[in-house]
Amino acid sequence: MTDPVVLQTTADLFPNGIARYAVGGLLVGLGALVIYVGTGIPAGASTFLESTLSYVSDQSRFRQYVASRDWRVAFTAGIVLGGLAFAATVQSGVVTTGLYEPGTTGQLYEVAGVTLWSTDVQPWRLLVGGVLVGIGTRVGKGCTSGHGVCGVGSASKTSLVGVVTFLLVAVVTAQVVAALGVSP
Amino acid sequence: MSERHPLFVPLIFVGGLIFGFGLGFSQMARPEVVLNFLQFEDFGLLFVMFGAALVTGVGFAVLPRVRDRAPLTGDVYERRLKSFDRNVLVGGAVFGVGWGLSGICPGAAYASLGVGNVTILWALAGMFLGAYLQGYWRSRATDADPATSSAD
Numbered sequence: 001m002t003d004p005v006v007l008q009t010t011a012d013l014f015p016n017g018i019a020r021y022a023v024g025g026l027l028v029g030l031g032a033l034v035i036y037v038g039t040g041i042p043a044g045a046s047t048f049l050e051s052t053l054s055y056v057s058d059q060s061r062f063r064q065y066v067a068s069r070d071w072r073v074a075f076t077a078g079i080v081l082g083g084l085a086f087a088a089t090v091q092s093g094v095v096t097t098g099l100y101e102p103g104t105t106g107q108l109y110e111v112a113g114v115t116l117w118s119t120d121v122q123p124w125r126l127l128v129g130g131v132l133v134g135i136g137t138r139v140g141k142g143c144t145s146g147h148g149v150c151g152v153g154s155a156s157k158t159s160l161v162g163v164v165t166f167l168l169v170a171v172v173t174a175q176v177v178a179a180l181g182v183s184p
Numbered sequence: 185m186s187e188r189h190p191l192f193v194p195l196i197f198v199g200g201l202i203f204g205f206g207l208g209f210s211q212m213a214r215p216e217v218v219l220n221f222l223q224f225e226d227f228g229l230l231f232v233m234f235g236a237a238l239v240t241g242v243g244f245a246v247l248p249r250v251r252d253r254a255p256l257t258g259d260v261y262e263r264r265l266k267s268f269d270r271n272v273l274v275g276g277a278v279f280g281v282g283w284g285l286s287g288i289c290p291g292a293a294y295a296s297l298g299v300g301n302v303t304i305l306w307a308l309a310g311m312f313l314g315a316y317l318q319g320y321w322r323s324r325a326t327d328a329d330p331a332t333s334s335a336d
Contacts, residue, residue, distance in 0.1 A: 041254075061326065078203065114300075119301050126303065132279070133288070
C-alpha cells in the first residue's frame with residue numbers, strides 16, 4: 001500500500017533521500033559520544049576558535065581556554081582528517097555504499113587519485129558569513145555542535161532556545177539572500 | 185592537567201575523526217547543501233542534527249547511570265547545561281545571519297577543508313576574525329568592570 005501522493009511529497013522534501021543524512025548524523029553523534037564516554041566532556045567545535053586565539057593573543061577573554069587549547073586542536077585536526085578520510089574513501093568511490101547519495105553541488109577535482117570537492121558559494125559570502133558565525137557562536141555560547149548536538153542531547157533549555165533562534169534567523173536570511181538573486 | 189591520561193588526546197582525536205567523517209558523509213560539510221536546506225529545497229539536514237542529538241541524548245542519559253566517572257579524566261558525567269541570558273538570543277541571531285549567508289558552521293567548516301574545499305578558508309578566516317573581535321570587545325568590557333564578568 002504505497003500512496004503515490006505520499007511518495008511524491010517525500011521525493012519533493014528529500015530529493016537526495018535521507019540515508020546519507022541519517023548515517024552522517026549518527027556518526028557525528030557517535031564522534032561526540034566517544035569523547036564524552038572517555039572524558040566526560042560534551043565537546044563543541046567553535047570553542048576551538050577562541051582557545052586557538054589564546055596562542056597568539058593575551059586578551060583576558062581567551063585566557064580561560066589555555067588549559068583546553070591543546071586537546072581542542074586535536075579535536076579539530078581529527079575533524080579535518082575525518083573529512084579527508086571520507087574524501088579518500090566514499091567520495092573517491094573506493095568504498096561504495098547504497099546509503100551514500102553523491103549529489104550535484106559544487107565541483108569535484110582529483111589530486112593524487114583522491115576525489116576532492118570544492119564549493120561554488122562565493123568567497124564574500126563565506127568571509128562575511130564566517131565573521132558573523134565567529135561572533136555569534138561565542139556570544140551565544142555555542143554553535144551547531146555545542147548547542148545543536150551536545151546541548152539538545154542534554155535536553156538543555158538554553159541550547160534548545162539557541163538552536164531555534166539561529167535556525168529561524170538562518171532560514172529567513174538564506175531565503176532573503178536567495179530572493180535578492182544572490183547565487184550561488 | 186599535567187597528569188593527563190596518555191590516551192586523553194588520542195581519544196579526542198579519534199572522536200574528531202568520526203565526527204568529521206560523518207559531516208563529510210552527510211554532506212553538511214558542503215555549504216550548498218546547508219543553503220538548500222535553509223531554502224526549503226531539501227529537508228534531509230534535519231536528520232543530521234536530530235540523528236546526532238539522538239545518539240548523544242541516549243549516551244548522556246544512560247552513561248551517568250552505569251558509571252560514575254569518565255575513565256580518562258576522573259570527571260563526573262554531566263550534561264551540557266549553560267545558563268540562559270540575553271546573549272543566547274543575540275549571539276544565536278548573529279550566528280543565524282552568518283550561517284544563512286554562508287551555509288557553513290564551525291565544525292562543518294573544518295570537515296569541509298578535509299574534503300578538499302580550499303575555498304572554505306575564507307569562512308575559517310572570517311570565523312577567527314569574528315571570534316577575535318568579540319573576544320577583544322568583551323575582554324575590554326570585563327577588564328573595565330570585573331563585576332559584569334561571566335564565564336560561559
